[in-house]
Amino acid sequence: MIYLDHAATTPISDKALEVYVNVSKHYFGNPSSMHDEGSSAKQILEASAKTIAGTLNARPKDVFFTSGASESSFLAIYSLLNSLGEESGHLITTPIEHSSVRNLFLKLKQEGYEVSVVSVNEYGEVDFEELKNLVREDTVLASIQHVNSEIGTIQDLARIGAFLHEKGVMLHSDCVQSFGRIPIDVQTLNVDAISLSSHKIYGPKGCGAVWMNPKVEWKPVFPDTDNQKKFKPGTADVPTVAAFATAAKLITQNRVTEQHRILKLREQLLAELTKLDYEVVVEQHPREYVPNILGLRFPGIEGQFFMLECSQAGLAISTGSACQVGSEKPNKTMTAIGKDEQEAREFVRLSFGKENQMEQIPQIIEKMSGILKRHFEKVNHHKKKEGMTT
Known part of the structure; x- marks a missing residue:
């Protein structure tokens, strides 16, 4: 994991x-x-x-x-x-x-x-x-x-x-x-x-x-x-x-060095994510943010579903604050910053620590890419099916 x-x-x-x-x-x-x-x-x-x-x-x-x-x-x-x-x-x-x-x-x-x-x-x-x-x-x-x-x-x-x-x-x-x-x-x-x-x-x-x-x-x-x-x-x-x-x-004691390392890891992961064929939205302040917390949305896929699929694939991510996970309500931070209910439900959070290394990025990308590919192929298949029946 x-x-x-x-x-x-x-x-x-x-x-x-x-x-x-x-x-x-x-x-x-x-x-x-x-x-x-x-x-x-x-x-x-x-x-x-x-x-x-x-x-x-x-x-x-x-x-x-x-x-x-x-x-x-x-x-x-x-x-x-x-x-x-x-x-x-x-x-x-x-x-x-x-x-x-x-x-x-x-x-x-x-x-x-x-x-x-x-x-x-x-x-x-x-x-x-x-x-x-x-x-x-x-x-x-x-x-x-x-x-x-x-x-x-x-x-x-x-x-x-x-x-x-x-x-x-x-x-x-x-x-x-x-x-x-x-x-x-x-x-x-x-x-x-x-x-x-x-x-x-x-x-x-x-x-x-x-x-x-x-x-x-x-x-x-x-x-x-x-x-x-x-x-x-x-x-x-x-x-x-x-x-x-x-x-x-x-x-x-290690704050400056560690946060700089995590910033590089975050930037590399984002660079690889944006290369995928699926839209990714980064929810962050342009300047004033801590690098270890990364809020994301993949439009068209529910955050809770994506998080559970990631867990099955060996990635531990979340849909927000641990005390809010499992709630049926949309993410409160997302609604507070102006997102509609659907956008709020798409939110997932990745938060990095000292165990995370650059070498893990290819695995993370491969697992996330596979989840997104399966999901959107299924969505497109249902759309085609519905189009044929109407």
Whole structure:
């Protein structure tokens, strides 16, 4: 199987797995315990926070570990809203957020908040003028993802955040797809909280992180009488956190080289795809995109069908965000950027990682070409048959 679905999840790296096993065996203590075993575990937890903070140009004390990005976004957004001391106000988000954020805003709407959804253009870029017009006196928070998980568009968070901060509006960003792929400097990004995920960067599943802006007087969702700044309750999963930090260090160290390599691979694959006798449409921003995410449409073939045929042929691709796969509804990012229902259903996503090599491209092209050939031959045969009967 050639794996082309790294935006959904990545295999854990050998180094991260080695760290996980080592810490599990030798540093099993509860980091809240006062004895030496607990102190050793706490030191690893603190070192891991320092490592993650180093990748963000942040202070370790502002990094908090969670069970994953979905929990990160939930806790971060509620912690920011809790700082206001009110349970109402106006919120802004986009139509192309990950389902975890989108569903959270539905919950907030039910709780009494008013929610506006800012449009995106044909490339998935937030309409900045519309955003400016949406901000009101009672607007308190916006959540805008850094990189779209389906077409890879990068939002200009620094510009968006600067404007929102001028208006006194807090900004949360889902940085799951940008972390390790493009630079994230929380000192210049103009955000108040970001969500990260371990399993998207060759770390273990079940782990994520949040950075909270120390300039905001956030309040935790679950108050702790002993520690008012404890982000979440529970015993920290030290081995998983240590493996996540290891993966984060590795991916950020190799980021420039690896993303350049993936860009070359992407360009070569696209060059070969366009040589085929079938139309291929690339769904991407002309300039602001991450190279590891490639959104495609092959007009005339349903994405779900193409994905299943690829799986049979030994190619793992997707029809979009893993949390949306299997839904009967057309792809939300596609409809948000102006595609009709049929075009939205044609969408497939390829997302590249360190296992993907140039030598795989001929196999990928051969398998995809065979699927397209069989499909369109069958379509043309049915058309001829229908023409003869009428």
